[in-house]
Amino acid sequence: xxxxxxxxxxxxxxKAVSTQAAATPKLEVPYRSIDFDGGCPYxxxxxxxxxxxxxxxxxxxxxxxxxxTRSAAAALGQLRGLHANGWLxxxxxxxxxxxxxxxxxxxxxxxTDLAIFLGQPRPPGEILDxxxxxxxxxxxxxxxxxxxxxxxxxxxxxALPQIVNKVVDRIGEENEALGAALxxxxxxxxxxxxxxEIYSSIIGRLFIDPHVADGGRRLFTWTDATRAEARRxxxxxxxxxxxxxxxxxxxLILGGTIxxxxxxxxxxxxxxxxxxxxxxxxxQRFGRNLGGILVSSYGYDTSEVTPRNESTAAVQTRSAxxxxxxxxxxxxxxxAPQLFFYVSxxxxxxxxxxxxxxxxxxxxxxVRDGEAHGLPTPVPHGDGGFLDNLGMMPLLARxxxxxxxxxxxxxxxxxxxxLMALFGLSDRHDTNGDKRHNLVFADGRRRYDELIxxxxxxxxxxxxxxxxxxxxxxxxxxxYGIRPYGDVTVCWIYNxxxxxxxxxxxxxxxxxxxxxxxxxxxxKQRDAAGQEIDFDPRFERFPxxxxxxxxxxxxxxxxxxxxxxxxxxxxxxxxxxxSRTELxxxxxxxx
Amino acid sequence: xxxxLTRALVVGVWAVFVIAADAEAQAVSVDAPCDGxxxxxxxxxxxxxxxxLRVSVNGSSDVGQDPPQVSDGRFEITLAGPLxxxxxxxxxxxxxxxxxxxxxxxxxxxxxxxxxxxxEELTNDDRENxxxxxxxxxxxxxxxxxxxxxxxxQAAAGPTDTRPIFGFDFEFRMTGNRxxxxxxxxxxxxxxxxxxxxxxxxxxxxxxxNPPAICADLSNDGxxxxxxxxxxxxxxxxxxxxxxxxxxxxxxxxxGIHQTADNKPGDTSANLYLKAQIGLMAITANAEDQxxxxxxxxxxxxxxxxxxxxxxxxxNGSMSGSYVEAGFGRTDLFxxxxxxxxxxxxxxxxxxxxxxxxxxxxxxxxDSDFGGGSDSIQSYVGIDFDVSKLWPSxxxxxxx
Numbered sequence: 008x009x010x011x012x013x014x015x016x017x018x019x020x021x022k023a024v025s026t027q028a029a030a031t032p033k034l035e036v037p038y039r040s041i042d043f044d045g046g047c048p049y050x051x052x053x054x055x056x057x058x059x060x061x062x063x064x065x066x067x068x069x070x071x072x073x074x075x076t077r078s079a080a081a082a083l084g085q086l087r088g089l090h091a092n093g094w095l096x097x098x099x100x101x102x103x104x105x106x107x108x109x110x111x112x113x114x115x116x117x118x119t120d121l122a123i124f125l126g127q128p129r130p131p132g133e134i135l136d137x138x139x140x141x142x143x144x145x146x147x148x149x150x151x152x153x154x155x156x157x158x159x160x161x162x163x164x165x166a167l168p169q170i171v172n173k174v175v176d177r178i179g180e181e182n183e184a185l186g187a188a189l190x191x192x193x194x195x196x197x198x199x200x201x202x203x204e205i206y207s208s209i210i211g212r213l214f215i216d217p218h219v220a221d222g223g224r225r226l227f228t229w230t231d232a233t234r235a236e237a238r239r240x241x242x243x244x245x246x247x248x249x250x251x252x253x254x255x256x257x258x259l260i261l262g263g264t265i266x267x268x269x270x271x272x273x274x275x276x277x278x279x280x281x282x283x284x285x286x287x288x289x290x291q292r293f294g295r296n297l298g299g300i301l302v303s304s305y306g307y308d309t310s311e312v313t314p315r316n317e318s319t320a321a322v323q324t325r326s327a328x329x330x331x332x333x334x335x336x337x338x339x340x341x342x343a344p345q346l347f348f349y350v351s352x353x354x355x356x357x358x359x360x361x362x363x364x365x366x367x368x369x370x371x372x373x374v375r376d377g378e379a380h381g382l383p384t385p386v387p388h389g390d391g392g393f394l395d396n397l398g399m400m401p402l403l404a405r406x407x408x409x410x411x412x413x414x415x416x417x418x419x420x421x422x423x424x425x426l427m428a429l430f431g432l433s434d435r436h437d438t439n440g441d442k443r444h445n446l447v448f449a450d451g452r453r454r455y456d457e458l459i460x461x462x463x464x465x466x467x468x469x470x471x472x473x474x475x476x477x478x479x480x481x482x483x484x485x486x487y488g489i490r491p492y493g494d495v496t497v498c499w500i501y502n503x504x505x506x507x508x509x510x511x512x513x514x515x516x517x518x519x520x521x522x523x524x525x526x527x528x529x530x531k532q533r534d535a536a537g538q539e540i541d542f543d544p545r546f547e548r549f550p551x552x553x554x555x556x557x558x559x560x561x562x563x564x565x566x567x568x569x570x571x572x573x574x575x576x577x578x579x580x581x582x583x584x585x586s587r588t589e590l591x592x593x594x595x596x597x598x
Numbered sequence: 599x600x601x602x603l604t605r606a607l608v609v610g611v612w613a614v615f616v617i618a619a620d621a622e623a624q625a626v627s628v629d630a631p632c633d634g635x636x637x638x639x640x641x642x643x644x645x646x647x648x649x650x651l652r653v654s655v656n657g658s659s660d661v662g663q664d665p666p667q668v669s670d671g672r673f674e675i676t677l678a679g680p681l682x683x684x685x686x687x688x689x690x691x692x693x694x695x696x697x698x699x700x701x702x703x704x705x706x707x708x709x710x711x712x713x714x715x716x717x718e719e720l721t722n723d724d725r726e727n728x729x730x731x732x733x734x735x736x737x738x739x740x741x742x743x744x745x746x747x748x749x750x751x752q753a754a755a756g757p758t759d760t761r762p763i764f765g766f767d768f769e770f771r772m773t774g775n776r777x778x779x780x781x782x783x784x785x786x787x788x789x790x791x792x793x794x795x796x797x798x799x800x801x802x803x804x805x806x807x808n809p810p811a812i813c814a815d816l817s818n819d820g821x822x823x824x825x826x827x828x829x830x831x832x833x834x835x836x837x838x839x840x841x842x843x844x845x846x847x848x849x850x851x852x853x854g855i856h857q858t859a860d861n862k863p864g865d866t867s868a869n870l871y872l873k874a875q876i877g878l879m880a881i882t883a884n885a886e887d888q889x890x891x892x893x894x895x896x897x898x899x900x901x902x903x904x905x906x907x908x909x910x911x912x913x914n915g916s917m918s919g920s921y922v923e924a925g926f927g928r929t930d931l932f933x934x935x936x937x938x939x940x941x942x943x944x945x946x947x948x949x950x951x952x953x954x955x956x957x958x959x960x961x962x963x964x965d966s967d968f969g970g971g972s973d974s975i976q977s978y979v980g981i982d983f984d985v986s987k988l989w990p991s992x993x994x995x996x997x998x
Contacts, residue, residue: 267656270679276658294656295684295700380684383783486657 033323035240035315036306040374041299043290043488052488053405054301055258055285058230059099066099067597068407069257070399071415072425073105073392074502075343075554076563078415079153079214080570081502082110084577085413087125091582095121097598100407101257102398104391106554107415108261108340109210110149112333113218115252115259115284116227119147124218126150128578131511139514140568146217150574154567155213205365206345207338215333223334225250226305229258229285237305240319249305250333252284259284260401262391263339264440265297265371268349268359275349277441279394279487281401282307282336289371290404290488296380300373307331308369312379320374331369339367343554345389347438363387393440396425399497400487403447408495409597411590413577415502417551419527420462420472426499430455447489449480462501466524469506471580474499475593496593500580502550504529508579521546545569550576626651626689626696632704633683634777638675640689640696648673650691655681722857722867723776723913730768732988733959734831735980737763737796763978764835766985767792769849780854780869780913788849796839825956825981829988840881843903847875851911866915870908873923877903879931901930905941912947919947919957934971941965947982956983 039054041047050056069089071082082103089095103111117124126148134140143150208223215222227250228234234249252259260283267276278297280289287307292299308331309322324330348354348363367388372381391398402410416423427433428442430451435442448454454476461474479495504523512518520543522529529548531539545566548557550573555562557569565573580586591598628640642648648668653661653675662678673689681687685701767790774786851869879901907925912918922944928937942964950958959982966973 267658269682271655271662271677271681272658272660273662273678274658274660276656276660278657291657292686294686296682297656 033311033321034306034309035319036309036322037236037240037303037318038306038314038320038374039301039318041288041290041301042292043299044292044485047290049406052288052290052301055229055283056405058232059258062099063597065408065594065597066406067094067097067409067411067594068100068102068402068405069098070397070402070410070412071101071103071107071111072398072413073107073341073343073390073396074415074417075106075341076109076153076565076570077417077502077550077552077554077557077573078106079109080150080552080565080573081413081415081550081577082107083125083149083153083570084574084579085500085581086110086114087128087574088578088581089411090121090125091128091578092587094598095257096255098257100260100402100405102260102262102401103340104262104396104398105341105343107398107413108391109214109337110153111259112261112337113149113152113214115256116215116222116250116333117147117218118253119218123147124149126574128582129575130579130582131508131575132513134517134572134575135513137514137517137568140571143567143570149218150567150570152214152217154565154570206342207334207367210338210341211332211334214337219250219333222250223332224330225332226330227251227284227333227336228303228305229283230254233285233303237303260398261336261340262395262398262401263336264346264389264391264393265289266346266349266387266389266393267293267297268387274436274441275346277346277394279391279400280388282340287331291485292373295375296373296382297371297386298373299375300371302372305331308335308385310370310372310381312372312374312381314374314377314379317377320379322372325370335367335369339369339388340391342366342388343390343392345387346393346440349387350438390440392425394442395445395487396440397429399429399447400445400484400489403481403484403495404487404489406490406492408492409594410495410497411581411594412497412499413502414499415577417502417548417553419524420501420503421459421527426458427455444484444486447481447484447487449482454479458499462499462503466503469510471505471583471586472501472503473580473586473589475589477593498590498593500586502573502577504550505576505580508576508583517543517546521549546572549573625694626691628687628689628696628699630699631681631687631701633701634680635701636677636680638673638677638681638687638689640673641671642668642673642691643671647691651675652690653677654688654690655685657686722779722854723869724915724918725769725771725776725913727771727776728768729770729919730766730985731982732766732832732985733764733980733982734828734835735763735959735978737761738977738979761796762831762835763794763796763980764832764839765792765794767982774851776913779857780851782852785853786851786869788851789846790849791846792844794843794845795835796841825953825983828983832988841879842881843877843879845875845877845903847873847905849873854913855910857913866917867913868910869913870910871923873905873907873909873925875905875907875927877905879903903927903929903931907941907943909943916949917947919945921945929965929974932965932967932972932974935967935969938967939965940968950981955987956981958982 039051041051043052071085072078074081086095089098101111101115114121114124123144124147126144129139143154145151211223226237226244226248228237229252231251234246234251237249238244238246260281263280263282265278265280267278276293278289278293280287282304284304286301287304288301289298306320306322308329309324311323313321315321345363345366348359354362368385369388370381371386372379374380394400397412397414399410399412414420414423414426416425420426424433424435424442428435428445429447431446432451432455433442433445458474458476462472465472465474475496475498477496478493479497480493481489481491481495483489483491504521506523509518509521509523519532519534519540521532522542523532524530529551531542534540545568549569552565552569552573557565581590625643626640628638631638638653642651648666651666651673652659653663655661664676667674675689681701683701683703686698687701688698689696769788769790772787772789774780775784776786778784780786849871850873851871853870855868855870856865857867881901905925905927907923909921909923909925911921923942925941927939927941929939929941930936932939943961945959945961947957947959950956959978959980961978963976964974
């Protein structure tokens with residue numbers, strides 16, 4: 008009887024769907040509803056402070072800017088230099104954005120000996136030839152990951168299962184039952200442990216997987232103690248379900264950007280989000296559904312929230328395999344192209360979500376007066392560089408008073424809007440981000456001019472392009488949850504050709520063919536007769552490699568020698584005697 | 599004395615300051631908006647440059663807005679898109695700012711239709727949660743005449759290819775909010791049912807020769823039914839029809855088409871849907887048809903007529919309820935390929951001028967095996983009307 012068959016079929020589908028729903032993992036997660044405007048205590052805003060060693064008179068933070076694989080390569084050298092100087096152990100906070108985070112995240116979580124992971128400093132006098140530059144070490148070395156950062160070929164092939172999963176995820180977001188049914192079918196056809204977003208999957212496979220076992224599947228948390236707490240709340244989880252940070256690493260903070268994109272807005276509302284090993288937070292409240300929340304990192308990107316009390320909530324992940332992992336974090340903080348798809352007027356409104364959906368979208372929830380709130384669908388979580396590409400805000404929010412800020416940008420510092428914005432001198436908002444809300448330093452014009460003048464002088468002298476500004480007064484900034492304070496010293500170090508370093512290169516042929524700057528532009532050097540010397544084509548834009556397409560046809564890759572040369576320069580900027588002495592003089596009270 | 603004077607002066611200055619601050623705080627205030635609103639209203643004092651009023655939402659001042667309209671100390675600002683429950687809204691003018699107001703989830707039914715978005719949202723779907731009606735019409739079977747050799751009940755008397763039909767139908771929206779655009783997350787699940795009297799039999803007792811008197815009134819020469827004597831027509835068809843069909847199903851409307859904030863009243867919106875329908879058909883067969891019915895596999899059982907389909911249904915406007923769909927299923931009415939039937943159905947519903955209790959419809963259905971077997975192409979026209987019209991109204995006796 009056909010009717011009976013149909014009823015049987017419907018019953019079977021309902022049973023399958025309900026079984027699937029029941030299998031969706033539930034977690035108990037610590038959270039805190041915070042109200043930055045309401046005078047929330049420091050330790051509630053920054054709970055890591057309870058567990059970190061008591062700060063001395065000053066705290067040291069390091070900020071590493073965004074800039075794709077260029078910044079990752081520079082960050083490799085900068086971390087190497089700080090390690091070589093013996094300062095890493097004194098760094099309380101390491102703030103990184105985008106490409107900087109692609110280096111800082113594996114650095115924070117890797118169990119590999121740092122001397123191997125980061126490689127050894129090589130002063131210019133030891134850079135003899137190409138062979139020196141082309142060795143990136145083994146797979147345990149960060150340099151190897153950056154030089155192997157293929158978005159084409161293997162990267163895309165690896166991402167294919169995720170593309171399929173992504174389509175199913177999208178269906179599941181729209182209709183849970185249908186999505187669950189398709190998920191079940193997919194799992195039956197061929198399980199894939201990594202359910203990250205497509206972009207996150209690609210980035211995670213390149214920068215996390217070589218250094219953190221199962222980084223795309225395991226949850227992550229900060230310390231053994233936070234893992235124990237997570238397991239106490241969730242006995243079904245094992246130690247092996249978590250990645251934790253080895254002892255002695257700075258507290259990592261990665262910048263991301265929540266993109267609130269709606270017909271109501273003529274430009275997306277960009278909201279800063281911080282990812283740390285311990286928690287994910289948006290300090291400021293942006294309406295009832297966004298922000299004012301701090302959630303344990305393993306409980307982010309969840310839904311079906313039921314607050315148990317003021318500090319714990321029951322949540323549910325989207326599927327049995329969809330966990331918030333380090334893949335998601337490095338994918339979000341480095342999702343530079345994402346905003347273009349929301350802002351560009353070249354893309355019809357109706358299809359914006361399709362390309363944009365390749366990039367990370369996470370469920371974001373809040374708790375107000377004991378009730379959970381959130382947006383009905385996952386929210387785009389994009390590149391931290393859309394707002395604060397220098398990674399300064401998390402440090403200033405935490406009241407850090409001594410900062411080394413590595414600006415791994417490309418192009419002249421006088422046109423750097425990320426930098427200008429901190430002094431209230433940029434109102435740029437476009438497909439690259441929104442810099443209008445970034446004023447944090449008082450007396451902005453004077454302090455900025457002072458910085459630029461020092462940079463100019465350093466370029467003229469052929470030394471590290473560095474400026475240590477003292478006694479900055481930080482002004483309050485609601486968007487980033489920053490309260491006013493003073494006595495801040497920031498040593499800005501700009502990714503820039505250094506003629507003194509170039510002149511010391513042992514490989515003199517290479518030295519002659521590297522660019523130098525004139526009036527902020529990269530130019531060819533001249534021989535004794537005044538004739539221009541051709542660039543070495545591999546280093547035509549050194550050290551201002553393009554974020555994408557530097558080594559065409561590859562999308563993000565840098566060649567090993569490009570990675571190494573930039574890392575050596577960046578390392579040298581903090582290890583050479585003059586820089587080291589100056590840094591010690593300026594921020595030594597935090598070391 | 600000096601101390602007292604000083605104290606009085608301090609208190610006075612403080613009072614002036616407080617009053618001034620309060621006046622400033624009250625310079626702009628916003629009426630609490632509801633979820634989906636695109637118009638903000640509130641109070642503004644005349645000291646404020648009304649043209650400078652700017653709206654910010656969730657800390658963003660990049661809110662698309664029309665120039666503020668100000669009258670008698672009240673302002674109204676039309677926004678580029680709807681507000682969402684939980685949004686924090688602030689209106690400012692220069693250094694003056696209203697207190698943040700949270701957008702509430704108001705009860706849509708309790709609200710008066712507002713200007714702008716709320717009104718427009720309602721135009722996206724004007725179908726009530728429960729729709730129950732009856733219909734009266736005419737079925738045309740002449741397009742399938744070539745296939746009638748395998749069409750069940752062919753021996754039923756009746757020389758004409760048109761028949762009056764009658765039935766009841768109802769739809770109930772089980773889930774979904776019609777005030778919001780239809781999306782898979784705000785999908786609508788409908789349960790529906792329909793009865794159909796007369797269409798599959800070739801005769802309801804109105805042969806061309808010597809038809810009963812009601813027949814003349816019934817179908818206006820077998821074509822377009824009139825609006826008169828509806829109870830009598832319905833009763834005649836129900837009594838005489840030799841086929842009866844009933845259908846029930848679930849319809850999941852999951853995606854709105856043209857359901858945007860830009861819609862104006864009169865713009866037609868539609869919902870894409872999937873549906874699963876179970877149908878049973880009973881035929882009072884003549885004796886010579888019994889072997890054919892048995893051969894169809896239906897035996898003395900009611901004949902199965904099931905369907906799964908995808909379609910598009912108009913959700914508003916004068917043609918609300920019109921749909922087109924394509925599906926697959928079984929129709930045991932056919933001897934060949936009865937379990938592999940492709941079915942297409944299109945219905946056009948339209949308002950009838952001069953009446954608010956009835957609407958017209960025209961429909962065509964195709965049931966094909968896309969092969970050598972029988973196909974059916976039928977078309978219908980008729981009226982869909984308020985079911986209460988089946989019962990003649992009772993007039994109060996006139997007072998002497």
